[in-house]
Amino acid sequence: MVAMTYEGSSIDPARPSIARVYDYLLGGKDNYAVDREIGDVFKRDLPGSVAIAFANRAALTRAVREIAKTTGIRQFIDLGSGLPTADNVHQVAQRHAPESRVVYVDIDPQVLVHGRALLENNDRTRVVAVDVRNPEGIRTHPDTLEIIDFTRPVAVILSAILHHVNDDEDPAGIVRYWRD
Structure with missing residues (x-):
């Protein structure tokens, strides 16, 4: 399978993106041929992958x-938030508690562009470009600190992201950091 990495890169329609493949599996429009090619591998070799993507999204909601x-x-704080789609975290939270604040975290350039455009007029949300493997960088990011008061409870969302963190990158340590 093709490796999908983003750090320091710009949007490249010739290179697959995990976020865009996921968008494709959910029936979205923010993907390229290379993403659909990888998505079709998932559909062919893992026939339940589309149902899993929808079930995961429903569980998040x-x-x-x-x-x-x-x-x-x-x-x-939504870690590895992916491309914006219907019923984003801020939409669901603010529907039930309008004062809710949300920080989306991702490193995919397309996710960052879409997220910032979508949230431009929402003063209770931010999109930060920090790798999920750098929890301290997320917590201390100026945009995070502008929105999140760490003296109050925070829901940290790790939906469909930890399986992208290799064992040697300490996924348990990431969870431990946020729990602590």
């Missing part, structure tokens, strides 16, 4: 809705 409706948590 349910979790954010329940947090916003049943807890006092009004701050969310």
Whole structure:
């Protein structure tokens, strides 16, 4: 399979992107032929991959809705947020608790461009370009600190991201950092 990396890169329609492949599996329009080619490999070799993508998205939506409706948590950090699609974290959270604040974190250039354009007029959201493997960089990023008050509870979302972190990159350490 083709490696999909982003750091320091710009949007390259000839190079597959995990976020765009996921968009394709969800039936989105923000993908290129190379992404559809990889997505078709998933569809062919892992026939449940489309259902998994939709089930994952539904689980994310349910979790954010329940947090916003049943807890006092009004701050969310979405790690490896991916391309914006219907019922983004901020849409779900702010629908049930309008004062909710959301920081989206990703390093894919297309995700960053789309996210910033989508959220341009929402003063309770930010998109930060920090690698999920750098939790301290995320926590101390000026845009994160502008939106998130770490003296108050924060919901940290790790939806469909940890399987992209290699064992030697310490995914358990990332989870431990945010739990602590």
